[in-house]
Amino acid sequence: MAIMNIRDAINRTLHDEMERDPNIILLGEDVAGGAGTAGGQESIGGIWGTSGGLIGKFGADRVIDTPISESAIIGAAAGAALAGKRPVAELMFADFIGVCADQIINQIAKFRYMFGGETACPVVVRLIYGAGMNAAAQHSQAFYNLLTSVPGLKVVLPTTPADAKGLLTEALHGQDPVMFFEHKALYTKKGEVPDGPYRIPFGHARMVREGGDVTIVALGRMVSFAEKAADALAAQGIGCDIIDPRTTSPLDEEAILDSVEQTGRLVVVDESPPRCSLARDIIGLVAEQGFTSLKAPPRMVTAPHTPIPFARELERAWLPSPAHIETAVRGVLDWG
Amino acid sequence: MAFAHNSLSQEALLDAYRRMATIRQFEERLHEEIKTGEIPGFTHLYCGQEAAAVGVCSHLDDEDMIVSTHRGHGHCIAKGCDVIAMMKEIYGKRDGLCKGRGGSMHIADTKIGMLGANGIVGAGAPQAVGAAIAAKMDGRRKVAIAFSGDGACNQGTTFEAMNMAVVLKVPAIFVFENNHYSEHTGYSYAVGTSGDIASRAEAFGMKAWRANGSDFFDTYAAFGDLLAHVRGGHGPAAIELDTERFYGHFEGDPQRYRGPGELDRIRAERDCLIAFRQSSGIAADALDSIDAEVAALIDEAVTAARAAPVSEPAHVLEDVYADY
Numbered sequence A: 001m002a003i004m005n006i007r008d009a010i011n012r013t014l015h016d017e018m019e020r021d022p023n024i025i026l027l028g029e030d031v032a033g034g035a036g037t038a039g040g041q042e043s044i045g046g047i048w049g050t051s052g053g054l055i056g057k058f059g060a061d062r063v064i065d066t067p068i069s070e071s072a073i074i075g076a077a078a079g080a081a082l083a084g085k086r087p088v089a090e091l092m093f094a095d096f097i098g099v100c101a102d103q104i105i106n107q108i109a110k111f112r113y114m115f116g117g118e119t120a121c122p123v124v125v126r127l128i129y130g131a132g133m134n135a136a137a138q139h140s141q142a143f144y145n146l147l148t149s150v151p152g153l154k155v156v157l158p159t160t161p162a163d164a165k166g167l168l169t170e171a172l173h174g175q176d177p178v179m180f181f182e183h184k185a186l187y188t189k190k191g192e193v194p195d196g197p198y199r200i201p202f203g204h205a206r207m208v209r210e211g212g213d214v215t216i217v218a219l220g221r222m223v224s225f226a227e228k229a230a231d232a233l234a235a236q237g238i239g240c241d242i243i244d245p246r247t248t249s250p251l252d253e254e255a256i257l258d259s260v261e262q263t264g265r266l267v268v269v270d271e272s273p274p275r276c277s278l279a280r281d282i283i284g285l286v287a288e289q290g291f292t293s294l295k296a297p298p299r300m301v302t303a304p305h306t307p308i309p310f311a312r313e314l315e316r317a318w319l320p321s322p323a324h325i326e327t328a329v330r331g332v333l334d335w336g
Numbered sequence B: 001m002a003f004a005h006n007s008l009s010q011e012a013l014l015d016a017y018r019r020m021a022t023i024r025q026f027e028e029r030l031h032e033e034i035k036t037g038e039i040p041g042f043t044h045l046y047c048g049q050e051a052a053a054v055g056v057c058s059h060l061d062d063e064d065m066i067v068s069t070h071r072g073h074g075h076c077i078a079k080g081c082d083v084i085a086m087m088k089e090i091y092g093k094r095d096g097l098c099k100g101r102g103g104s105m106h107i108a109d110t111k112i113g114m115l116g117a118n119g120i121v122g123a124g125a126p127q128a129v130g131a132a133i134a135a136k137m138d139g140r141r142k143v144a145i146a147f148s149g150d151g152a153c154n155q156g157t158t159f160e161a162m163n164m165a166v167v168l169k170v171p172a173i174f175v176f177e178n179n180h181y182s183e184h185t186g187y188s189y190a191v192g193t194s195g196d197i198a199s200r201a202e203a204f205g206m207k208a209w210r211a212n213g214s215d216f217f218d219t220y221a222a223f224g225d226l227l228a229h230v231r232g233g234h235g236p237a238a239i240e241l242d243t244e245r246f247y248g249h250f251e252g253d254p255q256r257y258r259g260p261g262e263l264d265r266i267r268a269e270r271d272c273l274i275a276f277r278q279s280s281g282i283a284a285d286a287l288d289s290i291d292a293e294v295a296a297l298i299d300e301a302v303t304a305a306r307a308a309p310v311s312e313p314a315h316v317l318e319d320v321y322a323d324y
């Protein structure tokens, strides 16, 4: 075990995996950085620092800086995957799926099914997402719900360094396209990471803690917000189960239903607007399949149905908070 | 390009200088104020490129429309946005130009034809085509301009927009500010070996100009020719302006991609304000007093922005729709 942050866990996993499999290539804008400059390509290490040292080790044939052309980046990743490579394409901000949506939702997602099951398109798209940096409406969104709704895509949201390693390694062994969402505010989060090969199968939630009174399902960065709320509630004698689904497609429905069967009370925390969100999706699942377990109507803690504002006070008001989660937990406990 | 300075009145020259100086001081001041931690988010400074925005916008009326980029402060100021309201916006204040919801990357003022700065690289060019369709329908001589960087010229949207503008023969103008970098990537790498950006526009069938975007007079003259062409109903046109950015891609960028001495060199050799002083024929003290007036304005803007009230949490819900 080594202690490191999520940024380094992703960087080391890319190093290890590219070493293991010579078919893995990385492509995106400034993934190395510095192409065509006096400073040179080893000077930057990627915008987010997740690709440091890769170009020095694997060369510009495998660590490919592209022009600003998201449709061509994802389309080229698709084509390279069809031709037997394993591309890892980076979207510097998840918001930019707006530019290349066709290649993701009509192309990569569909090939296996549409072409009769023989076609593999194992592209990993790394999408850097999330609010919290006052990056405003076009650089802060958590679009995992959009991509979760598309059959054919697997959707992954690591929240710890160990999960980042285990889930990215898994993505690079599978035969399906994987949308790998990295929260920009989680890059510096530290934790233990297992040494050596480490894979976490998709569709297995992480039980963050068990408390027995209420089930909190939290997504992405909201897991740590839920832990804060649960700490405060624990001090008042309220025990929370916290479930981190880790992958939203496939979704570990069983883990959620099992916990709700014990607690009878559910709060889902999601860093996106409420409509067509994962929060609604998960509550729908429990309403349909866990109805008899429920002792109170489930509650969602989401952002409001608005774009993400710039100003500090506004972004703070937009984002779900530990206090909102605490209120929601009290709400489901006090119901009826 | 030989340029007859006497085609610009003394008043117009002073106005152009004032706009360039305003952009410069606005940005230099932001560079300092950002260090206090009071300004949220990402800020991309326009310093070094002032002659491009002002050389273009000095030709325009409020009826003419521009769309801008993530590096938009200069375009906003050149088009006539209120500097104090802009500063408040960048500080995220309630009475900022966009109520603190947009910030540095998302400033707009449609009343004066500033249709919006944009955080999505390449989003603007198609919008300028649409605005040009509207201009053509309105039957006026007005035009729509997309400012884009050398990086943005690699987006499919930019290519599609150029082609569509030619097909529709609309008064769209593509202004490419080539500052030689897109983030940390060099122009010579990302734009390939096809030649310059202007030649891409030519390949789509429009006329293109090339000018020194670090020189007001050169840009002003070339854009004047271009504008006469477009206002004359000959369809779209493009111009590539060669220029420099004096700061990092965003504030906080360590700029390790720069060569040794590069920043000093471009400041010494390609400063449009110095060039203006050398070639405008205007007495230095007249320009000095503009500098002083601008400094007072920027002081006022920062003081006002700092003192301005912040938003209330409930404001987050406003203006998502016109009605709902």
Ligand SMILES: Cc1ncc(C[n+]2csc(CCOP(=O)(O)OP(=O)(O)O)c2C)c(N)n1
Pocket (backbone or CB within 6 Å): A029, A068, A070, A092, A096, A099, B069, B070, B071, B119, B120, B121, B122, B148, B149, B150, B151, B152, B153, B179, B181, B182, B183, B249
């Ligand atoms: C669709 C999209 N891709 C990538 C980015 C990230 N990004 C912001 S600015 C920029 C570089 C733009 O370069 P250029 O067009 O030359 O403009 P400059 O920054 O030089 O003004 C990039 C890659 C973005 N904002 N939008």
Ligand SMILES: [Mg+2]
Pocket (backbone or CB within 6 Å): B149, B150, B151, B177, B178, B179, B180, B181, B182, B183
């Ligand atoms: Mg550029």
